[in-house]
Structures are given as structure tokens and as C-alpha cells.
Amino acid sequence: MRILNICAYTWEAGGPPKIIFDHTQVVLRYGHSVDILSPYSPGEKPYPVPEGARLILCRRTPVISRFFREVSGELFDYLRKHVHEYDVIHCHGLWHFGTLAPFMVDKQVAKVVTIHGVLDRWVYAHNQWKKKLIDGLAQKAFLRRADVVHINNTDEQQDLLRYFGFQHPNVVIIPNGVKLSDFAQLPPKGLFRAKFxxxxxxxxVLFMxxxxxKKGLDLLLPAFRDYVxxxxxxxxxxxxSDDGYGEATRQFIEQHNLGESMRLVGMLTGDDxxxxxxDADLFTLPSYSEGFSMAVLEAMAAGTPTLVSDRxxxxxxxxxxxxxxxxxxTPDGVRAxxxxxxADDALRHRISQNATALLRAQYDIDVVAKRLLDAYTKVVKKP
Incomplete structure (x- = not known):
């Protein structure tokens, strides 16, 4: 199969590039080809590309992309010229140009859309006017035409039902996965503390x-202030990376004289x-909304006990x-x-062991990626 992923494939985009990277490594081993089509703006750093895959960068259109960020005339032109070279086009997210454009230019190639949690009530409530505008223009109609709507969990199934008012007939539930072997050997303890x-x-305690x-920093910061x-x-x-809450975080730390107890260390990648x-005794993410958190999966894979919301x-x-x-x-809930x-070393050890067993059984990337590949195979149009 020839597969095209469409996603803002940059470090600034958060989890989806990592998900695409891990899936692509497995898919390439099965002998398929993968291209990644990504809108970008000057100054953004592309995410690494698996050996054997190809990244195609398309500049966002000036002015328009200030209001509708992912609009890219280059991306549209690429699809118009090359769409029929692919067997599957996999779009990531909703309400951006990369999910609309393939439906605009083609009705033949199989199309897969991964929701990535964006229909969650909390997420949907933000910038709602833009979402309703795009829904009215095309988004709902195009999503109805998707050969596969990929969601990560049953919560998203309810979100999808609420969005449409009926159950989409082509839904598959496949969770995100993690490459456990990446975390089999961790750096020696103390390196992170020494560097920063x-x-x-x-x-x-590590928030990453x-x-x-939406990540719950408005809860974590006052909760940790009271705890410490x-x-x-x-x-x-x-x-x-700063995605809109960096200044509020810095102001909170300064206002409460917490410079010795809270440290901003920037975005961490690779060995860092x-x-x-x-080094962490605890990883925490009291998020209001996640499609399926890669950060939590990676913390669990590393054996770090985690404190998270059920979202x-x-x-x-x-x-x-x-x-x-x-x-x-709530802040009190996070503090508790x-x-x-x-306070409980045995509890931290127990949940770490339980998490490792859970990942091996259900979330290993080889198992998860093969399930998505099977979903592709079922909808590819035969010549």
C-alpha cells in the first residue's frame, strides 16, 4: 500500500507526529510506503522522519493562516496533482485544511480520519465559532464520507455520536501504542537533575x-504550591513547549516565590x-482532555509512577x-x-508494575499498528 499521512508534522504539534512516527516504523517493516504531508510556518522544527519514509513540507498561506492556521495552497496543489498515487490518505484531527482538502480533490482514494480527541466537550467548546463555521461549510459532510473514522476509546465514540446525532457506520476503536523497546534502557539516574x-x-515531580x-496547569500549579x-x-x-500557558505559568511561579520549588525546563526530547x-519520582498530567496521551504512555513505559486525570x-x-x-x-483533588x-513508596511501586504489565498486554506499538494497518487493508479500493 501507498499511504499518505496529513498532519502538522512539527515538534510544536504535540502528540500526533510521535504517533505517526511510531506507526510508520511498523508499517515500513511490512513493506508499505509512507509519505507525510505537512503544513508548516517558517521557524517551526519538523519532527524526525523514519528511515524509508518521506516528508513533504508545504508552507501555510500567509494572512489566511493567521485565522485558519493550517491553510496551505501548496498542500492543496500537491494533493490535486498526486492524490491518485496513494491507496490510503490518513488525516489527523478535524477543522483544519489538511482534513478538508483530500475530500475536495478526490472521491476515489480511501480516506481515514483520526479524531485525536478533538470532539471532547472541553476541546469543542474552545474556538467554537471557527468549528461551527467549518462544520457548516464542509467538515461534517466530508467526515460522513470517510472510509474509516479512527478513535482511541469508547469516550470518543460518545463524542462522535453527540457530534453527528447518529453513529457513523465506519468507526474503528484502536488505542495509541508505545514502542516499549525505546524505554528498555534508560539513562543513569541523576543526569537530568544535574543538567538542570x-x-x-x-x-x-515531572509534568511533561x-x-x-487544557493540560490542567491551572489545577497543578496551585495544588503543588499548597503541597510544597x-x-x-x-x-x-x-x-x-509554550502553547499559550507559558507566561501564566511564569507569573504564577514569580507571584508565589516558588522559583526553588518549580522549574521550567523547556521541551525535552530524546535522551533528555x-x-x-x-529521575522522576512521579509523573503527573491532570489534563482536561486528551485523545490518548502519548506522554502518559511513555511515562508508564519508563516505569515512572503516574498521577493523572481520567481524561x-x-x-x-x-x-x-x-x-x-x-x-x-480540582486543585484540592490534585493536591490530595x-x-x-x-507518601507511599509501595503504592508508587505497585502502580508502576501494573502499568508495565498493561502496556505489554494492550498498548505495544507492534500490536496497535498492525490493527490500524488491517483497517486500511479493508477499505483500500481495488483496481
């Missing part, structure tokens, strides 16, 4: 995700990310397997979670 000047005699309002007043032997490292997970994409499974400590989405899990 973090104390070695204090417990380390984009600095975005009673437990000054703890430090919070905030790792991630693994070193952070190796990270597989909350019910986490609850059933006691694979993380779940928290209520910190109190419980950081």
Missing part, C-alpha cells in the same frame, strides 16, 4: 507536556526526555488495572493525589 540544577535530596490550558508548603522536600519540573523520566484517553482502563493514581479535576502517592 535540580536538587538531589528532594523528590522530583505542552504548556497549554507542607512538604518542602519536593520539586516540580515543568517540561514542555528519558533522563527526566528516569487522558484510557482512564477506565487505568482504573481497572490500578495503573496510575487518578485525581479529581500528590499527598497520597508521594
Amino acid at each position: 540544577g535540580l536538587p538531589t535530596d528532594r523528590k522530583l 507536556s505542552r504548556l497549554n490550558s 508548603r507542607q512538604h518542602p522536600d519536593t520539586v516540580l519540573a515543568l517540561a514542555g 526526555k528519558k533522563a527526566a523520566l528516569a 487522558v484517553g484510557f482512564g477506565e482502563t487505568i482504573r481497572q488495572h490500578e495503573a496510575a493514581q487518578l485525581v479529581e479535576l 493525589g500528590l499527598e497520597r502517592i508521594l
Whole structure:
């Protein structure tokens, strides 16, 4: 099969590029070809491309992309000229030009759309006027035509039902996966603390995700402020690119004189990310909404105990397997979670072991990617 992924394939885009990267590595091993078509703006850093795949960068259209970010005339021209070279076009997300354009130029090639959690009530409520405008123009009609609508969990099935008012006939539920072998060997403990000047005699809580309002930073920051007043032997490292909440985070730290207890360390990649997970006593993500959090999967794969909300994409499974400590989405709820899990070494060890077993059974990338590949095969148009 010849597969085209359409996604903003940059470090700034968050989880989808990592998902595409991991899936592509598996798909290439099966002998298929993969191209990645990505809108971009000057200054953005493309995500790494698996060996054997091809990245096609298309500039966003000036002026228009200030309001509708992913609009790219180059992307549209590429599709118009090359769409019939592919067997499957896989679009990632909704309400952006890359998900609309393939339906505009073609009715023959199989099309797959991954929702990535954007129909969640919390996400849908933001920039709603743009979403309703695009829905009215084309989005709902095009999504009805999708050969496969890929969702990560049953919560998204309900979101999809609420969005359409009926159940789409071509839905597959396949979770995200993680390449467990990437985390089999972690850097020695202490490297992350040494690089960023973090104390070695204090417990380390790690937040590692984009600095975005939906990630629950408005809960975590006051919760940790109150926690550290009673437990000054703890430090919070905030790792991630600024996605709209960086200034609010810096102001909070300054306002409450928390510079010794909260550290902004920027976006971490590669060995720095693994070193952070190796050093952390706890990973936390009290998010309001995730399609299926890669950050949580990676923390679990590294053996780092996790403290998360049940909105990270597989909350019910986490609850059933006691694979993380779940928290209520309030500052008091997050603080209570910190109190419980950081005081109990045995609990942290138990949920870490449970998470590892869960990942091996259900979320290994080889298993997950093969399921998506099978979904492609079923809808590819025969010549």
C-alpha cells in the first residue's frame, strides 16, 4: 500500500507526529510506503522522519493562516496533482485544511480520519465559532464520507455520536501504542537533575507536556504550591513547549516565590526526555482532555509512577488495572493525589508494575499498528 499521512508534522504539534512516527516504523517493516504531508510556518522544527519514509513540507498561506492556521495552497496543489498515487490518505484531527482538502480533490482514494480527541466537550467548546463555521461549510459532510473514522476509546465514540446525532457506520476503536523497546534502557539516574540544577535530596515531580490550558496547569500549579508548603522536600519540573500557558505559568511561579520549588525546563526530547523520566519520582498530567496521551504512555513505559486525570484517553482502563493514581479535576483533588502517592513508596511501586504489565498486554506499538494497518487493508479500493 501507498499511504499518505496529513498532519502538522512539527515538534510544536504535540502528540500526533510521535504517533505517526511510531506507526510508520511498523508499517515500513511490512513493506508499505509512507509519505507525510505537512503544513508548516517558517521557524517551526519538523519532527524526525523514519528511515524509508518521506516528508513533504508545504508552507501555510500567509494572512489566511493567521485565522485558519493550517491553510496551505501548496498542500492543496500537491494533493490535486498526486492524490491518485496513494491507496490510503490518513488525516489527523478535524477543522483544519489538511482534513478538508483530500475530500475536495478526490472521491476515489480511501480516506481515514483520526479524531485525536478533538470532539471532547472541553476541546469543542474552545474556538467554537471557527468549528461551527467549518462544520457548516464542509467538515461534517466530508467526515460522513470517510472510509474509516479512527478513535482511541469508547469516550470518543460518545463524542462522535453527540457530534453527528447518529453513529457513523465506519468507526474503528484502536488505542495509541508505545514502542516499549525505546524505554528498555534508560539513562543513569541523576543526569537530568544535574543538567538542570535540580536538587538531589528532594523528590522530583515531572509534568511533561505542552504548556497549554487544557493540560490542567491551572489545577497543578496551585495544588503543588499548597503541597510544597507542607512538604518542602519536593520539586516540580515543568517540561514542555509554550502553547499559550507559558507566561501564566511564569507569573504564577514569580507571584508565589516558588522559583526553588518549580522549574521550567523547556521541551525535552530524546535522551533528555528519558533522563527526566528516569529521575522522576512521579509523573503527573491532570489534563482536561486528551485523545490518548502519548506522554502518559511513555511515562508508564519508563516505569515512572503516574498521577493523572481520567481524561487522558484510557482512564477506565487505568482504573481497572490500578495503573496510575487518578485525581479529581480540582486543585484540592490534585493536591490530595500528590499527598497520597508521594507518601507511599509501595503504592508508587505497585502502580508502576501494573502499568508495565498493561502496556505489554494492550498498548505495544507492534500490536496497535498492525490493527490500524488491517483497517486500511479493508477499505483500500481495488483496481
